[in-house]
Amino acid sequence: MLGCGIGASLVIVAALGVVIVELRRDVGLGRVRPARGAAAPDAEGVAWGYGPEPEAEPEPETDAEPEPGSGPREGRVLAALRPRGLVLVDGVAEPADWRGLGEAPGRGGAVLLTRSAGADGWLAWPLTGPAAGTARDRHAAAAGGSDGACP
């Protein structure tokens, strides 16, 4: 079960016996914070070739209007919408499918979200206005220290 350090494991068995973890329960959803960016890698990811890559998902790009259902909400991109990804809405990360034309906003970008009744995920649409993120300004936003940024 434990990783490195059998000796350290023995130590912790003894040490854990003297510690009482006191955890306060006075923090609500405000503690849920968006994910953050990453440091530069030394190299790009490497294709290993010991298994097939997952099939590419279809591109459901459309210029249709958002579907009716639960009222439109504004959310933030948490995991890249390619076209599926994750958005942060009301402090919770949930799946979403990008339905806009072109590339979706990057991490931290704002999107309009709609959900059909009974659906498990959201449909993400472009959000016009100053709060909107675009693929073009993704890196500019990142450089400014917003979500996903890496100085």
Added chain:
Amino acid sequence: MTAGWRVLSAAVAGVDHARRGQACQDSFAVGQAHGAFIAAVADGGDGLRLSAAGATFATTMAVGAVRRLLSAVTEQTTRDARYWGDLVGDLAEGLPEAFRRLIQGTAYLFPEAEARDFGATLTLAIADPPWLAVLSIGDGFVVTRSGGGHLDLLLPPECGGAAFVSSPGAAAAAHTLVARIADLTGIALSTNGLRNLGLVYENAIAQHPQPSFFGPIFTRADGAADGADLLRLLASEQVCSVTGGDKTLVVAVPQ
């Protein structure tokens, strides 16, 4: 131990450490309580003389703390977004202090040691589908698989210098997140040693998981592979030729 989940996990010393005769300073732990699967990985800080012990302390303590918190659940408890948000918030507040107390409790074993000697990151995930709550102090990262194989980078690695559980500002540096993924089919926690392989970067920003790396690993977890299989992969020349540091990976798929 982890009924309902198939788990692959391994920690391998980095090439740099191995060639200096140093042991792996990463650690991982997994557990289960009240139907939830718990996993933690930690990366002991380079150059810190007790960081391996710190990593083991961090992962073991974190999984134990989650077990205790989940044991307080009653039939009347609704496990909703607020519940999971409160839980990981409590952990973010409480784990650093508990870690410092743990170190104080080991003074006999580690005389003259200071808290910073035990510096280690911590990445923790609690999965109770559709809910997934994560906490990270430092530069570990979390990947999710959903549906037939879609991969998301739920929690990317921290920028710059990694915070440690032992750091004075650890609670403030902790990142927490609650996800609701109805078709969750797998989670992976990693220390930063695998970020170059497991993540795709654009302009120095981690964008998404590398499908050719995580896809086959999740597939192995679906099948009959065991931890030794993952260990062989992480220790392979293929992997070690492009990663210098220690690397730890826990992959779990619901059965």
